Amino acid sequence: MPDSTPSPRRLAYLRAKRREKGAIRSLQVFLLIFFLMLWEVSARLGWIDAFIVSCPSRVAATVTGLYQSGDLWLHLWTSCAETAAGFVLGTLSGTLIAVLLWWSTFLSRVLDPYLVVLNALPKTALGPIFIVWIGAGTASIVAMTLAISLIVTILNMLVGFLSTDEQKLRLLRSMGASRGQILRKLVLPANFPALFNTLRVNVGLSWVGVIMGEFLVSKAGLGYLIVYGSQVFNMDLVMASVLVLAAAAVVMYQIVLWLEKFLKKYLGVIA
Amino acid sequence: MMIALEHVALTYQSPDGEIEALRDVSFEMEEGEFVSIVGPSGCGKSTLLSLISGLEPPTSGQILVDGNPVTAPSSRVGLMPQRDQLFEWRTIWGNVTLGLELRGERDRAAYDRARELLEQYGLGAFAQKRPSQLSGGMRQRCALIRTMATQPRILLLDEPFSALDYQTRLSVSADIHAIIRQEHKTALLVTHDISEAISLSDRVVVLSRRPAVVKSIHDLGALRDLAPMERRDAPAFRTFFNSIWKELDKNA
Numbered sequence: 267m268p269d270s271t272p273s274p275r276r277l278a279y280l281r282a283k284r285r286e287k288g289a290i291r292s293l294q295v296f297l298l299i300f301f302l303m304l305w306e307v308s309a310r311l312g313w314i315d316a317f318i319v320s321c322p323s324r325v326a327a328t329v330t331g332l333y334q335s336g337d338l339w340l341h342l343w344t345s346c347a348e349t350a351a352g353f354v355l356g357t358l359s360g361t362l363i364a365v366l367l368w369w370s371t372f373l374s375r376v377l378d379p380y381l382v383v384l385n386a387l388p389k390t391a392l393g394p395i396f397i398v399w400i401g402a403g404t405a406s407i408v409a410m411t412l413a414i415s416l417i418v419t420i421l422n423m424l425v426g427f428l429s430t431d432e433q434k435l436r437l438l439r440s441m442g443a444s445r446g447q448i449l450r451k452l453v454l455p456a457n458f459p460a461l462f463n464t465l466r467v468n469v470g471l472s473w474v475g476v477i478m479g480e481f482l483v484s485k486a487g488l489g490y491l492i493v494y495g496s497q498v499f500n501m502d503l504v505m506a507s508v509l510v511l512a513a514a515a516v517v518m519y520q521i522v523l524w525l526e527k528f529l530k531k532y533l534g535v536i537a
Numbered sequence: 538m539m540i541a542l543e544h545v546a547l548t549y550q551s552p553d554g555e556i557e558a559l560r561d562v563s564f565e566m567e568e569g570e571f572v573s574i575v576g577p578s579g580c581g582k583s584t585l586l587s588l589i590s591g592l593e594p595p596t597s598g599q600i601l602v603d604g605n606p607v608t609a610p611s612s613r614v615g616l617m618p619q620r621d622q623l624f625e626w627r628t629i630w631g632n633v634t635l636g637l638e639l640r641g642e643r644d645r646a647a648y649d650r651a652r653e654l655l656e657q658y659g660l661g662a663f664a665q666k667r668p669s670q671l672s673g674g675m676r677q678r679c680a681l682i683r684t685m686a687t688q689p690r691i692l693l694l695d696e697p698f699s700a701l702d703y704q705t706r707l708s709v710s711a712d713i714h715a716i717i718r719q720e721h722k723t724a725l726l727v728t729h730d731i732s733e734a735i736s737l738s739d740r741v742v743v744l745s746r747r748p749a750v751v752k753s754i755h756d757l758g759a760l761r762d763l764a765p766m767e768r769r770d771a772p773a774f775r776t777f778f779n780s781i782w783k784e785l786d787k788n789a
Contacts, residue, residue: 318563319603331577431622433617433618433619433620433622434622436587436616436618437616437618437622438639439592439610439616439637440590440591440592440609440610440614440615440616441610441616441635441636441640441687442609442610442639442640443639447639451624451638451639452624454626455605455624455626458626504710
């Protein structure tokens with residue numbers, strides 16, 4: 267197309283698109299502010315009991331207090347570190363086990379019913395067992411996280427590995443590729459998209475595991491703050507912790523998305 | 538003889554029973570010959586290529602390449618699979634050198650040869666591009682160069698053009714045909730498209746329905762010297778088409 271100036275119709279289309287985007291953004295911001303103001307005003311006018319439901323100004327004051335005392339970083343760091351540990355451990359060991367099961371069809375068929383049962387089992391039921399076995403500490407929390415994300419990782423990755431294109435497998439075998447080569451050159455790179463789907467799911471699951479674990483046993487962390495706050499009926503602290511948790515979870519999810527984008531671009535992995 | 542199939546038969550075992558895929562397939566190919574196999578779908582044409590490339594052994598009979606029985610995949614035989622099967626996560630260069638990489642080839646000359654093939658067939662400028670950036674015809678060419686990079690003397694083409702639209706298919710098959718001729722390769726093409734078989738090959742082997750036996754072998758004679766596009770206009774083309782079509786029809 268040699269003509270570089272867009273047609274009036276094109277300009278009108280672009281303008282309309284921009285306007286729509288702007289409208290959505292401003293409405294999103296408006297909703298947030300409206301909700302926060304409604305919450306604040308209802309609390310101040312006594313429509314709702316601020317002691318039970320807290321209010322934005324008290325939440326803000328609580329966060330500031332936590333920040334000034336240095337407690338915010340301690341709790342935030344504790345939870346983030348546990349989540350990251352569980353996330354990395356769960357993804358790595360899950361993928362490794364999936365590779366083993368892909369390698370040995372026999373083993374995977376033997377273990378199949380166990381995986382089904384473990385997958386169906388609500389993993390939080392294992393929490394008390396971990397505490398007795400591993401002790402009331404960080405290790406139990408990471409174990410909890412692992413329990414929640416591991417089985418899903420294994421199953422997701424294995425399904426991906428097993429659905430590798432038959433014709434591509436045939437091509438590699440005709441070139442005399444060994445099983446190890448098939449794994450490295452085809453099965454793993456072909457499943458990069460599946461791996462990233464798993465990573466995205468696992469970030470969420472890891473947070474569930476950490477908060478569950480901290481509810482059961484902890485001396486620090488956002489889950490600890492929430493439980494502690496509710497026990498001493500400090501709802502400001504509970505609300506503040508939930509908000510900080512939401513922020514931390516979003517940041518971690520964004521990091522995974524960014525990592526995915528980065529790897530796709532620089533390693534040339536295409537979904 | 539470059540390739541000789543002697544009473545090749547294959548019976549699969551599956552939980553539901555035995556499936557006799559090939560009953561008795563025998564034919565021979567000379568060096569430099571282009572032979573096509575046509576047959577009804579599901580008659581075991583692709584299976585035959587798997588056997589010749591050494592991916593699985595026949596139940597009975599034997600397959601000789603250069604007089605030696607085929608027991609495992611070898612570098613003498615290169616398989617070009619259905620669709621191009623390029624790896625999207627690799628560059629064109631990465632795709633073309635896949636076979637050399639798998640073989641652990643350290644000899645610079647082998648890589649130089651792959652580079653030459655890319656240059657010669659107009660893909661030199663695309664070496665660092667991704668398959669998704671190439672047209673259907675160029676992808677097919679890249680797939681052929683990938684197969685030729687390990688310097689096999691025999692090319693097995695398993696319905697390589699089946700995913701292309703009709704227009705592209707005509708030009709790509711002529712293109713691939715020219716490259717195979719120029720490189721003096723022996724080629725065995727499996728297809729369900731009768732006109733494709735007649736326009737590309739020296740001889741056409743017609744297989745029956747499963748369990749497959751060789752119904753007939755057609756020597757295309759005078760058509761051999763014509764380019765694929767010219768063949769489609771030759772009077773003999775119709776004749777061959779009709780007789781092969783009738784044979785397949787009788788079968789069905």
